Amino acid sequence: MSYSRKIKEVIDEADVALFMKGTPQFVMCGNSDRALRALRRAGASVTAVDILPDPQIRQDLSALSGWPTIPQVFVKGELIGGADIIEELESSGELERTLRERLGEDYAAQRDELVVALA
Amino acid sequence: MSADRLKVLLHSAFPDADDLDVVDRTGGGDHFQVTVAAPSLAGLSLVEQHRRVYEALAAPLADGTIHELRIKTKGSA
Numbered sequence: 001m002s003y004s005r006k007i008k009e010v011i012d013e014a015d016v017a018l019f020m021k022g023t024p025q026f027v028m029c030g031n032s033d034r035a036l037r038a039l040r041r042a043g044a045s046v047t048a049v050d051i052l053p054d055p056q057i058r059q060d061l062s063a064l065s066g067w068p069t070i071p072q073v074f075v076k077g078e079l080i081g082g083a084d085i086i087e088e089l090e091s092s093g094e095l096e097r098t099l100r101e102r103l104g105e106d107y108a109a110q111r112d113e114l115v116v117a118l119a
Numbered sequence: 120m121s122a123d124r125l126k127v128l129l130h131s132a133f134p135d136a137d138d139l140d141v142v143d144r145t146g147g148g149d150h151f152q153v154t155v156a157a158p159s160l161a162g163l164s165l166v167e168q169h170r171r172v173y174e175a176l177a178a179p180l181a182d183g184t185i186h187e188l189r190i191k192t193k194g195s196a
Contacts, residue, residue, distance in 0.1 A: 085165045
C-alpha cells in the first residue's frame with residue numbers, strides 16, 4: 001500500500017508539517033528532537049507525522065520530497081529543510097520571518113501540536 | 120565507511136570548495152558532520168545546497184552506510 005496520497009494531503013493542508021521519528025510527546029530520534037525544539041522556539045503550530053510505524057511511509061515521503069533523511073519540515077506545502085537547516089534558520093531569525101510571511105503575522109498567537117497517524 | 124572516502128566523493132562534487140570537511144562524530148564510521156563552502160553553492164537556498172550534498176553522497180546514503188548526516192553548507196564568494 002502506498003502512503004503518497006495521505007502524505008501529500010498532510011503536506012498541502014498543514015501550515016507546518018513535521019515528518020519525524022516518534023511523536024512530539026515521545027520523540028525517538030535526536031534530529032527529530034532538534035527540529036521540533038527549533039519549531040517550538042519559533043512559535044510554530046506543528047502537525048507531526050510519525051514515520052516509524054511502517055518503513056513504506058519514509059520511502060514514499062522521500063520519493064515525493066526528494067529528501068533522503070528524517071526529519072523533514074514543510075511550510076504551506078514547501079520543503080523548508082531537515083534538522084540542520086531548521087536550527088540554522090531559527091537561530092538567525094529566518095524561520096520566524098518565513099513563518100510570518102507564509103502564515104501571517106499572528107501565526108504564533110495560538111500554538112498547538114497535532115499528530116496525524118498515517119498507518 | 121571512513122570520513123576520507125566521503126571527502127573524496129565531496130571533492131569530486133565540489134571541486135571549487137574553499138572549505139570541505141568531514142568529521143566522524145562517533146568514531147563508528149556512520150555518523151558524520153559534513154561542512155562544505157563553495158562558490159558553486161552561492162545563490163542557492165539552504166534546501167538546494169543540502170540537496171547537492173545529498174546527491175554527492177547518494178550511494179553511501181542509499182546503501183545505509185551513513186546512518187546520520189549533519190550538514191553545514193555555505194555559498195562562498
